Amino acid sequence: MPKQTFFNLEAEKRQAIIDAAVREFAEHPFEQASLTKIVENCGIAKGSMYQYFDDKLDLYMYIVDLAYEQKKAYVSRAFSLEGDIFQILNEYYRLSYEFALDHPLLHQVANKFWDSRSAALSAELEKGRLSRARDFAQVLHEAMEEGIVNSDLDPEAVFFVYHAVGKELIDHFHQGCDDRLLQQILDVLKYGLAARN
Amino acid sequence: MPKQTFFNLEAEKRQAIIDAAVREFAEHPFEQASLTKIVENCGIAKGSMYQYFDDKLDLYMYIVDLAYEQKKAYVSRAFSLEGDIFQILNEYYRLSYEFALDHPLLHQVANKFWDSRSAALSAELEKGRLSRARDFAQVLHEAMEEGIVNSDLDPEAVFFVYHAVGKELIDHFHQGCDDRLLQQILDVLKYGLAARN
């Protein structure tokens, strides 16, 4: 968490720091991102950064949280949608895509976070995965009870598949992902490969 | 490609270099792997490394290729299997898992390769993806013609899904992956979420 000093800053300066950090963390994973470049790009002294944040990790997690807060503002609408699980998933990925288009840098920050292999970040990663799993399990359970989703399937395995495909999808958003392909991919998951009768 | 000098080395010394490099690249992605540590761990001088390889990238690609050659020796059997596409996929991931158990370090090297974000590696990454896509498209096409696989699906989308799930699966092999979960995941892909009648 940033120190109080950071929040005492004039909004303009604070934003300059955030912007520079977002740009750096959008381009490089945590370990390869350079604090030195961030301070150069926002025109403050290296030492000042340590008046605002404990260390590089503190700054990073602040920026990642910020990116996820903004993403949540887009994506959470999907879960309050009236409709079956397939419509919800549809909307979820459509909104994720919209977020990626509107905030490409924040999107990349949030995205690169999942590639982190640092021991210091593994706990945060697991926390994020669990929170996603809970949201998904809820929706899936209802759909199985309603008979919309094949209840022979293992919910854990279903989440595994959606998590994997979701990650890869979101990875590919930056190269543009037409609605058609997105639809086709969700159809593959919906109908499965095996021919029906 | 390594220089001729490298192949003139006594087998034992050559292997020591390979082993040290494999260990380093199994633990760290290309950008964070340290040449200095590699030469320390195999007991040769830093300068000698540059008698054998052009630079760090040259060494890295040699090691990655080597890992993939070994992996192919395991995995290629799946494609010559008599049986439908589902049996082939089954065998493919089972063999991948076996490889990960038998050669955990090579497995990690091959695996981490896909996380590379360096511009210098993106061409190699795309080449690898295309080669996988071709193998897969072949099997998929046949299965669709035989009516085993739902031919309404977009082959590109099917590959996307399998590529994504395959990557995530293989990522998780190092935490042990019981056969049951693997089977369940493949079932999710096979039958799809939507209830059948």
Add this chain to the structure above:
DNA sequence: CCCTCATATGACCACCCGGTCATACCTACG
């Protein structure tokens, strides 16, 4: 024996990193 040529070496280079700290600055209050 000497000359040649491939190979081995590690000190060294320039550069980068995250983080620190003595110092200076600035404002507000007494």
Add this chain to the structure above:
DNA sequence: CGTAGGTATGACCGGGTGGTCATATGAGGG
């Protein structure tokens, strides 16, 4: 005016990096 406390600063630290190069070694052939 003086002092106190929050803030800004950038030179500096120790340590790391990939890569180079003058020099040494060693084997083979004339």
